[in-house]
Amino acid sequence: MTKKTTLIIVACALLAMAGLAQAQTGTTTLSVAVAAEASLTVLTGTTTLATTGTNFSIPFTGTTNLTYFIRTTKTGGTGSLTLKVTADFGGTGGPSVATPPSAGDALTYTCTVSSPGTAATGSQTASTSASTAFGTWGANASSTKAGNTASAAWSLTDDPVYATGTYTATTTFTIAST
């Protein structure tokens, strides 16, 4: 009697278990190392330099806008934004960054860099042979998720010796963070 009762109880339990959902879990640890980074977007793909003057006293001017993204290391991190003229004004008889036709002719720029960056001070003379200063930032700096703004206000001497025509140059911005 006792055995029968036991068997019936076991059988009922097994029948009940047959319809139950069985579940099991496993866990994976996701690991990510977040390092210093930097990137930028040039918003003004082509910047047109123009002048309102008619007597060579007013230079050609234009503005290039950028958005920069940065993250620097908490301790000892740093970063910079520089630019270089990677392709001089083409054609003959026009302006030139590398070999200006007249003394004093130059392509210059002044910078604006929103916080956390700091703009290079004063007017900078662009170069085809060296990168020139644009902005810097320090340790534990980060831009917003949407990026921060920066701009270069260009100025190109209007020299009478320039032959009429349209001339183009290419400027490359470089951003770095550690």
Added chain:
Amino acid sequence: MVRGKLTLRHAAPWLLLALTSLPAGGGTGTATETLSATLSPVGALTTPATATLSKTTTTFLPFTATVPVNYQIRTTPTGSGGTITLKVASDFSPSGGPAAASGALTYVCSGANLGTACSGTQTASTTTSTPVLTVPASACTGGGGSCSSQNPNSMNLAFTLIDSPVYSTGTYTANVTFTISAM
């Protein structure tokens, strides 16, 4: 002649009982045992203990990692089938970095050789379980025929973690729990 009927389910304590009831002594006897196994729905899975989210550039592109999931499952003909889901059991820590709670961690399922992988991009959650795989009724792992030919079955999850400039530099970890269930 002794005829016995035996129901066997995983461990059958009465098997020993039935066998010991057979007649002892000389003579010839024939014993016929009917073995009946009642198989319950079962699911099991394995995932790597760790997975590293990484990238090859440093320009705020997302971090990615592929996590393989191996699973074995058996569902009943009359049940609702089986599922694999996941949940972020503990969000990225320490603070100052990414957070799954803000929707930064997503995944795409692919390559399931039994069942149907989740479709589209899923956003991992710290509060609710999100789909990984659904398995129909009457499905089973291994053996071929009406079951899959692979054992275990496998699939992949491609995780993507947003890289935001506002994250502080450092290493962050989160735990993702996968749950397989079968009916």
